Amino acid sequence: MQQLKSMLDAHPSPAHSDGDIARECVEACYECAAICTSCADACLAEDDVASQVDCIRLNLDCADICALTGRLFARPSARDAGALRHQLEACAAMCRACGSECAKHAAHMEHCRICSEACRRCADACDRMISALAA
Numbered sequence: 001m002q003q004l005k006s007m008l009d010a011h012p013s014p015a016h017s018d019g020d021i022a023r024e025c026v027e028a029c030y031e032c033a034a035i036c037t038s039c040a041d042a043c044l045a046e047d048d049v050a051s052q053v054d055c056i057r058l059n060l061d062c063a064d065i066c067a068l069t070g071r072l073f074a075r076p077s078a079r080d081a082g083a084l085r086h087q088l089e090a091c092a093a094m095c096r097a098c099g100s101e102c103a104k105h106a107a108h109m110e111h112c113r114i115c116s117e118a119c120r121r122c123a124d125a126c127d128r129m130i131s132a133l134a135a
Contacts, residue, residue: 021125021132022073028125029070029091032118036063036098039115046109055101059115062098065091066122073129081133088126088133095123 040059043052069091072084099119106113 021128025088025125025129026070026073028118028122029066029073032095032122033063033066033070035115035118036060036066039102039111042109042111052105055105055112058094058098058101062094062119065094069126085130085133088130092123092126092130095119095126099123 036059040056040063043049043056043059046052049056069087072087096119099116102112102116102119104112106116
């Protein structure tokens with residue numbers, strides 16, 4: 001991700017008004033996708049997998065929406081700002097849902113604590129990106 005800032009800054013027609021906010025959003029989305037995927041895998045390795053079904057499903061759904069959101073904002077050409085806003089809102093909502101579920105297990109599962117924090121960071125980054133979208 002070291003070159004992401006350079007790439008986003010070099011784009012002649014960004015869909016956002018702040019390259020740093022866009023970069024932070026893309027990075028947070030990709031990181032959250034990877035962490036949620038890893039958390040789902042860790043949940044599958046727990047002794048009581050049945051108690052983790054909701055967490056696993058939310059992890060996998062969150063990973064998918066975060067990966068898609070990251071990809072959309074890594075290609076920042078001016079597009080329908082309304083549609084992008086809805087994508088960010090959906091990503092933030094899924095991150096909050098997943099983060100809340102993981103927080104329920106955080107006291108006894110370190111992977112869920114880490115995932116809950118990543119989800120919160122991603123939701124916050126999506127919120128900041130919504131504010132930075134060009135009209």
